[in-house]
Amino acid sequence: MKTLLFILAQVPVPKDLDLPLPMPEWFLVGVLVLSFLLHIIFVDLMVGGVLLTLWFEWKGLRNKGYDALAHEIAKTVTVNKSLAVVLGVAPLLAINTLYTIYFYSANALTGLAWIMIIPLVTVAFLLTYAHKYSWEKLAQQKELHLAIIGVSALIFLFIPFIFLTNVNLMLFPEKWGTVKGFLEALMLPNVLPRYLFFTVGTLAVTGLFLFWYFGRQSYEFEEKLPDLNRYQVRKMFYGLAFGALAVQVALVGPILISTLPSKGISPTLVITLLAGVALVAPALYWMWQDMTSPNPVHLDRHFGKVASLMLVTVLVLGSGRHIYRANAIEPHRELMAEKTAAYRELIAQHAQAMQNNPTGELLADAGGGAGEAVFQKNCSACHAQDVKVVGPPVTEMVSIYKNDPEGLKKWIKAPGKKRSDAPQMPGFAQLSDGELQALSEYILHIN
Amino acid sequence: MDFPIFHLDFLNNRVLIAIIAILHVLVNHALAVGFIPMVTFMEWLGFKTQDERWDKLAYKIMFVGFVITTTIGAMTGVGIWLSSSLINPYSIGSLIRVFFFAWFTEWIVFVTEVVLILIYFLTWKKSNASFRSKGKHILFGIGLSIASWFTMAIIVGILGFMMDTGNWLTERSLVNGFTNPIYLPQLAFRTPLAMVMAGAMGLFLTIVFTKKGEEIRYKALRFLGGWMLFWMPFSLAASLWYYKVIPTLMIGNMAVAVGTQDFQDWYNLLTKFIFGAPGVSFIVALASRWKPQQVPAYAYVVPVVVMLGFAGIFERIREFIRKPYVIGNYMYSNGIRVDEYPLLQKEGVLKFATYVKHREVTAANKVEAGKDVFMVACSRCHTTSGINSIVSVFDRMYGGKGQPFPQEAMKNYIKNMHNARYYMPPFPGNEKELDALVAYIAQLQVYPESIEGVQTAGTPIQTTREEIQQLSERILARKESERNNKQLAEKSNTQAILKQ
Structure with missing residues (x-):
């Protein structure tokens, strides 16, 4: 009972908005x-x-x-x-x-x-x-x-x-x-x-x-x-x-x-x-x-x-x-x-540490080059190599676009709706031409 | 976001704000900003032609505007504020700190507006007594029109700011809310839109307040049709301008914004509706301008409905395209600031949260901690069992047939979802919390559970005695060192003086 009262009497000390x-x-x-x-x-x-x-x-x-x-x-x-x-x-x-x-x-x-x-x-x-x-x-x-x-x-x-x-x-x-x-x-x-x-x-x-x-x-x-x-x-x-x-x-x-x-x-x-x-x-x-x-x-x-x-x-x-x-x-x-103030210091310290050591886990690169990095960041949420996750597996992309990298790029930039069993894919207009090139190369080289 | 978490699991938090906000915008545009100049114009027509039928009709129309704006209009305005402070207190609190002065000015203009609307409506009949007092009354109408427009002009600064913070992130000054690239086009768009909406309302009310065959009915219909036709080109031009300045990434969201994710296919249909609504109104306006006798009375319901719908959809899109942010580039829609992310993604969101059950994920509390993570990271937009429920969202993504969720794939999705679905903020927690969240969602799929917000269930509190002790020690240490510094400074001062 005593502990219960102790818990009940807790005073919350939340963080304030960090604006003056x-x-x-x-x-x-x-x-x-x-x-x-x-x-x-x-x-x-x-x-x-x-x-x-x-x-x-x-x-x-x-x-x-x-x-x-x-x-x-x-x-x-x-x-x-x-x-x-x-x-x-x-x-x-x-x-x-x-x-x-x-x-x-x-x-x-x-x-x-x-x-x-x-x-x-x-x-x-x-x-x-x-x-x-x-x-x-x-x-x-x-x-x-x-x-x-x-x-x-x-x-x-x-x-x-x-x-x-x-x-x-x-x-x-x-x-x-x-x-x-x-x-x-x-x-x-x-x-x-x-x-x-x-x-x-x-x-x-x-x-x-x-x-x-x-x-x-x-x-x-x-x-x-x-x-x-x-x-x-x-x-x-x-x-x-x-x-x-x-x-x-x-x-x-x-x-x-x-x-x-x-x-x-x-x-x-x-x-x-x-x-x-x-x-x-x-x-x-x-x-x-x-x-x-x-x-x-x-x-x-x-x-x-x-x-x-x-x-x-x-x-x-x-x-x-x-x-x-x-x-x-x-x-x-x-x-x-x-x-x-303490929280603000923590944020600053952490940002400092990140700057000094940019290879933190957040920026972990799989080591497979630019194409793979772009894929990990933008595509892996919905696509896996050989099973359907949200969208079709990469192997299926390869079978469709094997000889048509331009078609693949076009699709990634502005996809349509093809499959009844999957939601429509969003467009990736924000990818640069270089990123797009690396990405399509990476995809089409997977077997 | 470090507040006791208010949550509506059936209705969805955002829907609450949306209902209140859209109602407010409709009343504000159709019955105040556009309405007052229109009514004043009609009153002036009566004054100029010395035809009291104009005056009587204008008064009746104004009665509707007066009653609705001073009840539903005023209260929903406060309601946007109350509901946003329940649902996203960090965001509204930050906006108020940035925009205090704008809000304060808004208040003064707002008081002026209310006083003028009271004077304008309540002295209307008295003012008919003499030529002079009537002229003065019309001047009041003009003053009121300006005041209503100003209230909108200020609030649009705040809205534009939320969509694009412009230079505010680096300069932090109030002016940037008004110089950001979205401000002018949005204002330019809303102004004629309000006029057109008011015209649609005016047409409808004219039909209500006049009888078939009465001459004034057709005079008024002609005038109001012309009023709408006059404003429509401005509305069209401004909407193109507005569309052009919405940042590119926001446009990338458009397909989802218009139809919500599950109805993406409606995009085309809705786009048609967006162009169709003003189109239909254009036809009705055109007809009542040139052939008012031949337009059937029920046709006048159409522009009111479609223009209200149009404005509603516009607000929906505006609300949506600012995602994933609630304040552009500064704070995500989950109420977490961009600069907090690196820390939280490493250490976890629970570690710094005050109002959660658990501060750390363990094997024993995994699912319960997952619920905490859900409340902190997802609950501002998602429910567990109501509108936009997290279960239905994933179910739809994975085929929509109720198959068990692939948990590993879900983790990968949540980790990267900001890139795949730009409107989703990045997941703010760490690896362990992601595990817990996915476990919780997976359990929800099997065992659905509706989450109660603090408004009914109360809140857990995680501030420990040790933490308070530590904070007190910090305060004491800081005060001590401040005092020492001060003494040192004084000492060196006196020494300097002594030396002299």
Whole structure:
């Protein structure tokens, strides 16, 4: 049992790609953290938008006003989802470049789920379009219409599991030998808390966004949503954001941090995370003040500050995430770099040795002259002297071309298809005239 | 290739990439690169003639393009990436390191393209309000057309690079991806091809969105027929140019590339199809240009199908002719670099592999180690029981009647196969591993077995504690000597200063 555990705990140290990073590492890290921030905001708006569309359309079954609200939210989703995808390319590129081995290994180990992202998201997108563009047509078949967005919402809620499993698994090479497939990788500690953190965060971001969206001067609220009150609707979204943020700070954040495997935790990380939490506190305070103010005009009073603070918070937390990642795999990266260097040295040494002693076994010459060498290299894969291998034996060639060396050469350069029991021979246009001459002489002199 | 090995034994790994990639190219060419300029042109026709029927038709056609490109188009684009990183991580990882900047620029152009397509489609109806806003909208269409073309122009650099690394091997600079001899002809070929494909799509959608007898239907058919006819000569000229610059050895692969090895005889037929598809489309285009009333509606399905087929076959050939390399002259399609070969052929591939069961072939583990060799050297393109299975390939070679494989001959074949079948990379392992591989394949013939990839079976790991210890010692020794060197340098510095 002990040996088994020992084997299970093996840490793979693979060789890295032997190409330098294309940009300085700090630049790639900057691209990763910043572009991921942009990406995740639109992902939040997409997922949160779909969830709220579903919620309000369902509420709209009793109150028509909410149905119209759901439709308005749905219109934002089809835009935000396109931006979410396209903005995801940059962080994907950066993580591919910086953490090639880690990311791809995690991808391979959860391969089926990983590639299912493509059809699943495509279907979810098509469903959101179908849902948005069939609003009037399916007005009388609300169950069907709700089912469409319901399936889409389920898919959107599932996809983050795949991503989170991957970005988690990549940090733990010591687990790569123990997980068998996506589900086992999903069960590793910290994936579920991360998921919880993501979903609650989604509601907070979407709440803030919709609060702003429906508050814009240019948004003709009374025309588009005549049955609802702008102040009430906006207060509701602000409340959603407030609630989600409070839950995040008081409950989910602590769970996330306390389940973080200890190997990547450092003082810098703790300070960064605490700074992130500290930034949320004033934002919560201002939101509470604005929502409870008896004067409706005050609802917006601190919004600019709140939104900026939130942006900074997300940036700080994103940096924390990066610090953890860097800490967690740094020792392993160093081992891997050393292994890659050692392998590079071996290759160079070997090449050197080959140069000094070119009669290695690879270049072994059978000693029968140029023709035989050409035959060995190009023909012996399929032809033997007196038995059929893939193609006919040499003796048979001799019987056909005994008096026609030109015909043999022509055939070798551009063969046709003669035999039903053998695949067609490929052409050897790359042979020089000299090689061809030597080869045909060699063949025709075999008896 | 030193990764946990993802493997699809039934579908075949390459087929997964192929399905996603071909779908993406079709959507990209037919519904974006060629489509947007065509739709913008139609919108402009409506603007110029102040005939709102043009505008309505163009909008409906654009709706299809919008929905498909922002769902299937966008996701398959990401999908090519995800699937290649599963199947050949070394290759895609290397490409990204070489082409980081191109990819990054691609991303910026791509974001621009998406933002413009959102603006273009979603503000279409609003823009009909005034003369000025409509003009602006058409300008957006032109900007979007340029952006879509640029995304293609950049990615073609990467594709051209994979087929022929040009000077990159010696100079290692990004520019070489774009100055290599295949770049311009490929771009010149794809551009009009996309226009023709979009025209075929446009014809079909016009039939869907208009009724028989409606005047606008025939106007649009005439216009789109002319559109296709205009681009076809460019397409033909560029394809000849493209064909001419494909390196000679790649052309040597053509017969196999077109029909896959088992269907080599189809070569002629497929060549006919390649010329036939644009030919048929030419006839339909010609007819709808001059006699649109007399063309039956179902005829418009034909150019869509044949042009999609044509583009699909083109991609298949392009993919194939770069073999045996995945990155020309740098990395073979098994993910092993050319410069690794001499070492591996002497010492063996297993010795340096992390994710295999055995690092050495012994009498006792021969067949199992042979399976490891198969996974490292063959599994990127071959399966054991599915599409392009190693058993069926050898069976076909040795007569196709299920006779027991001649093992000695197989060894000789595998050793020399790169010369006999240029598209096959040389066998990367040593003599013992070749023995093991052949033993494994021979057993597969008797006892078929489907290999599970790491995505379901997990992965064995061969890094030993001793190895980690050795590596740690190397690191310490290196750091130590770095520190000493630094101290020495400082010392000599201070001495130099003191002397002064």
